[in-house]
Amino acid sequence: MKSAITGICLFLMIGFVSPTIAGFQxxxxxxxxxxxxxxxxxxxxxxxxxxxxxxSGNEKAMHTIVGEVGWEDYTVEAKVRMDEGKWAGLIFRAQDEFEYYVFYLNQPDQKTELWVHKKGAFDNRAGGNPQNFPAKGKIKIKNGDWNHMKIEVKGEKFTLFIDDIEQGEGTSNVKYDKGMIGLWCWETKTSFDDVKITGKGVKTLPVNPKFKLASVWGQLKRE
Structure with missing residues (x-):
C-alpha cells in the first residue's frame, strides 16, 4: 500500500511540473x-x-460542457446510462455551446453515430465520415444499463470504444482542431458518471481522497 501511494504521488507531481507528460482530470x-x-x-x-x-428528456441536443478550448489531442471517457429515451453520448473539441463533435449511442438501432454541430441552432449539424458505427463485440445498448464510452482524439482521427471494445474510427469535413469536452443527449433522460480526460495539454489536478477513492485509484493503476 505504501509503495502504491508513493507511486500515485510521484505521478501527480510529474503531471504538475512537466507539460510534455500527459495530464488528466x-x-x-x-x-x-x-x-x-x-x-x-x-x-x-x-x-x-x-x-x-x-x-427532462424534452429537447434536441441537450448538452453541458467543461474544460478549455485549448485542449487538442486527448482521450475522453465516461460512463453513460440512458434512463428514458434513445440517444446519448460524449462531446469533444467543443468550441462553444454550438460548435463541437459528438459520438452518441443509438439504442433503437444498436449503433453509435458521429456528428458535427455547427453555429445557428442547437440542432444544426452534419454527419461525420463515416456517420454510423454498428455495435461490435456483442455490445448491447439498453436503457437502464451503463456503457463505458471512450474517444481517442488525435489530429483529424477520432477512435471510439464502448466497454473497452473498439467500434471504429471517424473524421469530419468540418475541422475543429481543439476544444472542450461535454455530455450530450437528444430527447433522452440520461445519467453520466466518472468523466475523465487525459492528454498532454491537460493540467493534472489533485485527487480528493474523500470522493470515490477506490475507483479513482483503480483508474490510475490501469494506466
Whole structure:
C-alpha cells in the first residue's frame, strides 16, 4: 500500500511540473466545487448522489460542457446510462455551446453515430465520415444499463470504444482542431458518471481522497 501511494504521488507531481507528460482530470460528481465547472447549454441538468443527470428528456441536443478550448489531442471517457429515451453520448473539441463533435449511442438501432454541430441552432449539424458505427463485440445498448464510452482524439482521427471494445474510427469535413469536452443527449433522460480526460495539454489536478477513492485509484493503476 505504501509503495502504491508513493507511486500515485510521484505521478501527480510529474503531471504538475512537466507539460510534455500527459495530464488528466476526473469528474466523479461527488465534489460540489468541481461540479460548478460544468456549463449547461440547454436541458435540465442536476447532480444526484454522485451522478450527473439530464432529467427532462424534452429537447434536441441537450448538452453541458467543461474544460478549455485549448485542449487538442486527448482521450475522453465516461460512463453513460440512458434512463428514458434513445440517444446519448460524449462531446469533444467543443468550441462553444454550438460548435463541437459528438459520438452518441443509438439504442433503437444498436449503433453509435458521429456528428458535427455547427453555429445557428442547437440542432444544426452534419454527419461525420463515416456517420454510423454498428455495435461490435456483442455490445448491447439498453436503457437502464451503463456503457463505458471512450474517444481517442488525435489530429483529424477520432477512435471510439464502448466497454473497452473498439467500434471504429471517424473524421469530419468540418475541422475543429481543439476544444472542450461535454455530455450530450437528444430527447433522452440520461445519467453520466466518472468523466475523465487525459492528454498532454491537460493540467493534472489533485485527487480528493474523500470522493470515490477506490475507483479513482483503480483508474490510475490501469494506466
Amino acid at each position: 476526473i469528474w466523479d460528481f461527488e465534489d460540489a466545487e468541481r461540479n460548478k465547472e460544468w456549463k449547461v447549454a440547454n436541458g435540465k441538468w442536476k447532480f444526484n448522489n454522485g451522478v450527473y443527470q439530464e432529467t
